[in-house]
Amino acid sequence: MTEQNDPRFATTLARGLSVLRAFRVTDEGLSNAEIAQRTGLPKSTVSRLTFTLGELGYLVQSPRDDRFRPGPTLVAVGHVAATSLSFLVPAHDLMQRLAEESGTLVVLAVRDGDKMVLIRTWRPTRVASIWLEVGQRIPLQPFSSWRAFIAAATPAEIERIAAEHLPDPESLDALLVGRPQALADMALQGFVSTPAGSGMSAAYNAVSVPFRSSNLAEPVVFTCGALPAEAPIKRMETDVGPRLAAAVRTLERLTGQAPGLVRMEA
Incomplete structure (x- = not known):
């Protein structure tokens, strides 16, 4: 039986939540x-x-243009949710340092239905980085963030995703199908x-590593991305990927979290 x-x-x-x-x-x-x-509604x-959301304070409507914006109640709820993710505090310095040293954009993504949503970004200050912002959604395609997520997801988590009847089941x-290779890449080099x-349209080279927090029901993913002219794929795989893997392992030690990767099933 599906949730719906x-x-x-x-x-x-x-x-209402989709709004x-x-x-x-x-x-x-x-x-x-x-x-x-x-939303398709x-x-x-x-x-x-x-x-209704406006009456409850989750949205506010401007008297100038009648457009809706996030309201104080939604901001308060978001603040509580962000505060509960305690790993973001030590992650900030680690990932900003990685962005500076590697010259790449570092992002943190979580799954939201059939998309990965960026909830944090760290930019190098002296290098032109790719233009990705908090709130941007990554479609269900074999990008490194999705490959890392699928590698780290347990069979039960994958079953739950499949049961959601996503709009594009072929992509899932x-x-x-590519999960064994993603698991092999993680086992061999610590990143995908x-x-x-x-x-579909990835314009940048990327490497990703999953991270599993005890505060969340599913793994999240840290990714480093850069335009090919700024960081060829060879440098991403020989330099940036190992740096990202080391940063995530350090974050796991600092927060006492288990490794984000599950063992490959027999």
């Missing part, structure tokens, strides 16, 4: 029509949801890599 068919599943709540997830860091507010386009449904199947041009 389970009588305990609150469809209205799920739709909140529609917002991105770069947005200057969203109209009901834009929210409807991003009817505009009439979105209007009722944004009104392709990732699962993806060169520019892989997947």
